Amino acid sequence: MAAKRKSKQRKVVIVTGGGTGLGRHCANTLTREGYDVCIIGRRASRLKPGRGERLYPYPGDIGDPVQVKRLVKQITADFGRIDVLINCAAIVARIDVDKIKPEDVASLLAVNLAGTMNMTYACMAALRRTKGSVINFSSSIASKPSRGVSIYAASKGGVEAFTRSMAFELAPWNIRVNCVSPALVRSEAYFQGGMMDKKAYEQLLKWAGTLYPLGRAGEPEDVSELVAYLVSDKANWLTGLIIQVDGGWSVAGATAVPGVKH
Secondary structure, eight states, X not given: OOOOOSOTTXXXXXXXXXXXXXXXXXXXXXXXXXXXXXXXXXOHHHHSOOTTOOEEEEEOOTTOHHHHHHHHHHHHHHHSOOOEEEEOOOOOOOOXXXXXXXXXXXXXXXXXXXXXXXXXXXHHHHHXXXXXXXXXXXXXXXXXXXXXXXXXXXXXXXXXXXXXXXXXHHGGGTOEEEEEEEOXXXXXXXXXXXXXXXXXXXXXXXXXXXXXXXXXXXXXXXXXXXXXHHXXXXXXXXXXXXXXXXXXXXXXXXXXXXXXXX
């Protein structure tokens, strides 16, 4: 577990899914902004800070409410406060609709939707004390779905509904809740998870640029810099937003999902 922080003035962030991809990039961006950042993930080996990283790893499964309670209790004990929760952890899976099994539904919803809810509920008391902020992660697939992603799309649609509801419910305590909804953004999670090799992934990113009006797929900083703004005091009158970070894809005519055959 992480050692207690030295400065009681630094704000504390929890990032779920902080082992790889956008979660890791958001964690490092917020570290550079002066936050103490705790990262949560199921694979302890992926959480280990690399050279130059100042992150505090907490292995655990956010789909398990018992583990969530333990993790939040430990972070609160180690750091004394929680100012920001970033719910980035997710399982991405493409399953043909006629091949979906009950365990597929259960596993995706447990992490993508219930995990977001578990973490938010567990952190509420600490966030009330700091008048904190929550950032949830959805996906453009929630509003522009395609074949093979029905469970994932449903889970992210649920995250968006949960965001709006919690923004309303937590506003009296000055806790802000917003959601970012990225389209295809460069991430090693695709090829590290065995979905495709690096060459195929680069081709996918290039093809996505032909679909998005701004002419390119997303880069991690397109998302992490927005997250840094949303949790800052500069955004202290913003709550309940679902922000499309998609290079204009949400207003384009194309409905094809990058990486999914139609």
